[in-house]
Amino acid sequence: MHKTYTLQEAKRKLEGYCAYQERCHKEVVAKLREMRMIPEAIDQIVVHLINENFLNEERFAQSFARGKFNVKKWGKQRIVNELKSRDISKYNIDTALKEIDETDYLKTFDDLAEKRLTQINDKDPQRKRRKLADYLLYRGWEPHLVYDKIKQLVP
Known part of the structure; x- marks a missing residue:
């Protein structure tokens, strides 16, 4: 019942x-x-x-973007896709992304890529590059950032 x-x-x-x-x-x-x-x-x-201001989609989107970036180290693409899956409007998604400081964004990306590279125990540079790319792309980091970083880190 x-x-x-x-x-x-x-x-x-x-x-x-x-x-x-x-x-x-x-x-x-x-x-x-x-x-x-x-x-x-x-x-x-x-x-x-x-x-009564208990429900505010713009505030939700901003809080979601800040949290997923700061805590889970997600890139903007993953954040956008997750917000879209929750039917958040383009306006609110754009507003939410403004919560992420560009300097912090790039520094977090660099730190994450370097940290992950130290965890990949593969001698073959090709596989190493692929594993790093898969990890960063899955987390929603933009492909151009990912591939530029890989060229820099795994020659």
Whole structure:
């Protein structure tokens, strides 16, 4: 038996959900569907959360970009793709990327590439280059940065 929620209970529950951590609209709607709320109630609650500033997609995107860059060392491409998968608008994605300082971005990239290279125990330079490229590209760093760095690090 699933618990049923009144509109007020669901509002309060989602206020807590959004206050705990920045959320995007898609996550909030998914949570409400999980709670078996009807579409009209979902719309009402989402509007309430936006009006009360519990839900703000621009703020979510900025926080997401800062966190994934600072903590997980993701490049801009991965951040953009992840935000797109959450249905974040191009405007909010562009705003979010402005949260990342260009100097920090390039320094983080250099540090990450050099650190990863020391962890690759392969004597063959071709395989070494491929492993480093795969690692950096998977993390969402731009291909031109990756290949220039590899030329520099693994001659």
